[in-house]
Amino acid sequence: MFEELRSLMESGALTEEQADTVHAAYKSRIEKADNEAAKYRTKLKEVESSYETKIEEQKQELEEKISEARKAGETEIVEKYETKLSTILAEKSELEEKAKSATIEAFVSKAVAEMKPANPYLASLAIKENLDIDGDNVFIKLGDERLSFDSGVKKLFEEKKIDVVSVGNAGSGAGNGGGSGGNKTVSKSDFLSMSPRQQADLRAQNPKIMSELK
Numbered sequence: 001m002f003e004e005l006r007s008l009m010e011s012g013a014l015t016e017e018q019a020d021t022v023h024a025a026y027k028s029r030i031e032k033a034d035n036e037a038a039k040y041r042t043k044l045k046e047v048e049s050s051y052e053t054k055i056e057e058q059k060q061e062l063e064e065k066i067s068e069a070r071k072a073g074e075t076e077i078v079e080k081y082e083t084k085l086s087t088i089l090a091e092k093s094e095l096e097e098k099a100k101s102a103t104i105e106a107f108v109s110k111a112v113a114e115m116k117p118a119n120p121y122l123a124s125l126a127i128k129e130n131l132d133i134d135g136d137n138v139f140i141k142l143g144d145e146r147l148s149f150d151s152g153v154k155k156l157f158e159e160k161k162i163d164v165v166s167v168g169n170a171g172s173g174a175g176n177g178g179g180s181g182g183n184k185t186v187s188k189s190d191f192l193s194m195s196p197r198q199q200a201d202l203r204a205q206n207p208k209i210m211s212e213l214k
Contacts (some may be wrong), residue, residue, distance in 0.1 A: 012038055055092045059085065104131060107138050111153045118163040127153060 062085045069077040108127050117123035130152070140152020147155060153206040157164065 012138070014053060014170065018212055019043070051095065052092065056096070059088050059092070062088065100133060103133065104128060107149060115153060115157060115162075116164050117157070122161050123157075126162060130156055 062081050065077055066081045066085065069081060069139055108124050108131075110125055111127055112120045115123070127140075130140050130142060132139040134147060138149045140147045142151055142152065142155060143161065146152075156162070
């Protein structure tokens, strides 16, 4: 979106004032989408919480039955209940992982929408690499410093020199972002500047990345 606006301004098809108006409307839509997403996440969390409660109840019930069966020397019943308990614990672990992934994506998407990096994909990788989740709280970890998510993202952009798009300035937004806007195009210099973890994540998502680098 921001790349398109910059291109239109450079070609003279849009004035700075018109671009700002379009950007304001676009930002309004993002905020509306964020609000809807927040409502959905709240509802999802309620459902997950209810499901987690049921899983915990089943876990406690099975543990009690296993204990009783052991006291009675009923080996086969113990094995049967232990198998069920393993399944319950696996479901709980999977649910927790899904909830964590959903939380990460929601926070990263919000940060990218607000900060407007020139290369959203690389910015997302940088944010995820420095995320620190503690229960329901999400932080940014920079060295030994643990910051609130919003202030942490801003400091991360400053330290990593992540370029952002300025709609009112047609000349900005190149640099580290490569002017790629919302696509996932990564240059060779982008790739080489990544940390080993970011490179590994990128290879996992796109096994052919090495042959596509330019």
